[in-house]
Amino acid sequence: MIDKIQKWFIYLIPISLVFSILVADALVSLVAILFAISQTYKKNYNIFLNKYFLFFFIFWIYLIINSFFSYNIEVSLSRSLPYIRFGLLFLAISYFVSDTTFKKNLFKIIFFIVLIICIDSIIQYFFGYNLLGYKGHRSRISSFFNEELVLGRFLLSMYPLVLISIFYFEKKRIFQNSYFLTFLVSIYMFVIYITGERTAFFLFLMINIFFIIFLIDRINLKNTILILIISSLLIFISTKHNKHTIERYLTIKNIFKSGDFIIFTQIHEKHYLTALKIYESNKILGSGLKTFREICKKPEFNPEGCSTHPHNIFMQFLSELGILGILFYLISFLYFISKLLISFFKRKTILGENGNFYKKIFLLSFVLISIWPLSPSGNFFNNWLSILTYFPVGFLIYYEKKLLNKS
Numbered sequence: 001m002i003d004k005i006q007k008w009f010i011y012l013i014p015i016s017l018v019f020s021i022l023v024a025d026a027l028v029s030l031v032a033i034l035f036a037i038s039q040t041y042k043k044n045y046n047i048f049l050n051k052y053f054l055f056f057f058i059f060w061i062y063l064i065i066n067s068f069f070s071y072n073i074e075v076s077l078s079r080s081l082p083y084i085r086f087g088l089l090f091l092a093i094s095y096f097v098s099d100t101t102f103k104k105n106l107f108k109i110i111f112f113i114v115l116i117i118c119i120d121s122i123i124q125y126f127f128g129y130n131l132l133g134y135k136g137h138r139s140r141i142s143s144f145f146n147e148e149l150v151l152g153r154f155l156l157s158m159y160p161l162v163l164i165s166i167f168y169f170e171k172k173r174i175f176q177n178s179y180f181l182t183f184l185v186s187i188y189m190f191v192i193y194i195t196g197e198r199t200a201f202f203l204f205l206m207i208n209i210f211f212i213i214f215l216i217d218r219i220n221l222k223n224t225i226l227i228l229i230i231s232s233l234l235i236f237i238s239t240k241h242n243k244h245t246i247e248r249y250l251t252i253k254n255i256f257k258s259g260d261f262i263i264f265t266q267i268h269e270k271h272y273l274t275a276l277k278i279y280e281s282n283k284i285l286g287s288g289l290k291t292f293r294e295i296c297k298k299p300e301f302n303p304e305g306c307s308t309h310p311h312n313i314f315m316q317f318l319s320e321l322g323i324l325g326i327l328f329y330l331i332s333f334l335y336f337i338s339k340l341l342i343s344f345f346k347r348k349t350i351l352g353e354n355g356n357f358y359k360k361i362f363l364l365s366f367v368l369i370s371i372w373p374l375s376p377s378g379n380f381f382n383n384w385l386s387i388l389t390y391f392p393v394g395f396l397i398y399y400e401k402k403l404l405n406k407s
Contacts (some may be wrong), residue, residue: 002034002037003096006035007033007096007099007102010093010096011106011148011170013027013109013111014109014113016157017348018117020074020285021383021384022179023390024383025383026388028086029082031089031092032084032085032088032089033085035088035091036088039261044091047095048091050397052090055086055088055331055332056086056087058328060084062324062325062328063076063080063083063321066080066285066289066322067079067081067289069285069294070288070289071287072294073288075289076289076290079289080289083381084331086386086389087390088247088353088389089387089391090390090393091239093398094393094394094401098398100320103168107161107167108165108168110158111166111250111378112153114162116193117144117151118155118188121143121194121195122134122194124143132149137196140195140197141194141196142195146370149197150197150201151195152192153385153388155188155191155200156192156200156203156204156207157383157389157392159366159368160208160362160366161392162188162393164359164362164363165180165186173281180224181223182227182230183230185235186226186231188204188235189204190231190234190235192204193231195242200334203369206372207369209363209364211361212224213344214344214361215289225385227304240355242290261364263297264385268312270304270306271310271315272312272315274301274306274310275292275300275312275318275319276319277318278296279319282322283320283323285322285325285327286318286320287320287346290381291382292307292309292316292319292320293306309378309379309380312373312376313371313372313377313380316380332371333368333371333373336368336371340361340364340368343361356399356402357403359395359399360399360403364391364396366392367389370391
């Protein structure tokens with residue numbers, strides 16, 4: 001009974017991420033608590049020995065210890081103590097997706113949520129209002145997220161799961177048809193483009209480049225060219241409809257301007273310089289979790305670059321968690337790069353008819369892109385972003401285990 005309740009809560013998480021972060025976070029917390037209790041009651045202690053969870057657990061312990069040396073202990077502890085829920089979330093997902101019915105249902109829910117959002121986004125872009133009457137912004141759209149301009153990030157996070165979902169539709173001739181996939185990726189690229197979220201769009205291009213590189217033996221060149229043609233035509237049409245979107249992308253600065261090193265935009269550069277100054281004031285432990293927004297106001301830290309966070313994952317770890325914190329980040333980043341490289345060199349011997357290798361590559365690429373150091377980003381420890389980041393990790397654990405068992 002408890003397992004069934006947890007499954008229903010997990011079903012609701014992708015939906016609630018669109019309409020209410022409070023509901024989504026409450027569902028994550030409930031899943032985490034119920035999963036920890038139920039697995040302990042069943043004496044299934046081995047599940048907590050998963051390598052991803054163990055690494056997460058050690059990182060969580062560090063966050064708590066670090067909080068006691070924080071610029072604001074109370075604020076840091078309020079963020080670090082409940083952070084364990086995200087580790088328990090991906091562990092619960094990895095456990096429950098072994099149930100074929102649950103897995104199929106979850107992937108179908110994700111697919112249709114994204115489908116509805118894409119349709120709604122296109123309507124909002126061309127007609128000014130979405131299906132609920134929410135008005136689009138001048139150069140950006142938000143669909144059901146309304147005032148929150150996070151549509152591109154949401155679609156980017158769901159992309160690998162949407163691709164995997166096509167493996168679980170009964171009408172495989174339709175959903176796994178190469179032309180359907182071509183159309184799907186083309187529309188997906190177009191919708192992320194019209195969101196006006198530059199980082200999401202460029203990371204989407206990067207993740208597809210990873211797919212092409214690592215699946216080069218199975219990629220259909222004709223379909224790849226077709227995707228580029230269709231996407232380019234759609235973007236050209238959108239440019240004629242609304243010039244503000246393309247103007248937003250054209251505001252990206254060259255990294256070298258007048259001899260100065262500009263990182264993405266000048267405002268981002270100010271954030272990064274402030275983060276570096278905060279790091280230099282406490283190199284070992286940083287200022288503490290969620291303290292950037294407070295400490296950056298001090299004159300010695302260049303208040304011009306003050307914000308709620310540094311807008312870059314690497315800089316956030318460096319300034320708030322210090323050298324010890326950045327070690328966790330670097331270990332994670334290098335681990336996922338090495339996993340992708342190993343998969344690339346072993347791809348000819350691993351590729352199987354059940355597609356588990358493809359699914360693993362989709363998820364590995366996404367996780368790597370999520371922690372990519374050379375791009376602006378949201379607050380890594382934000383609840384909404386944390387759910388989006390850790391949700392796919394549960395599927396990665398499951399498919400890695402499936403491949404290991406098969407080999």
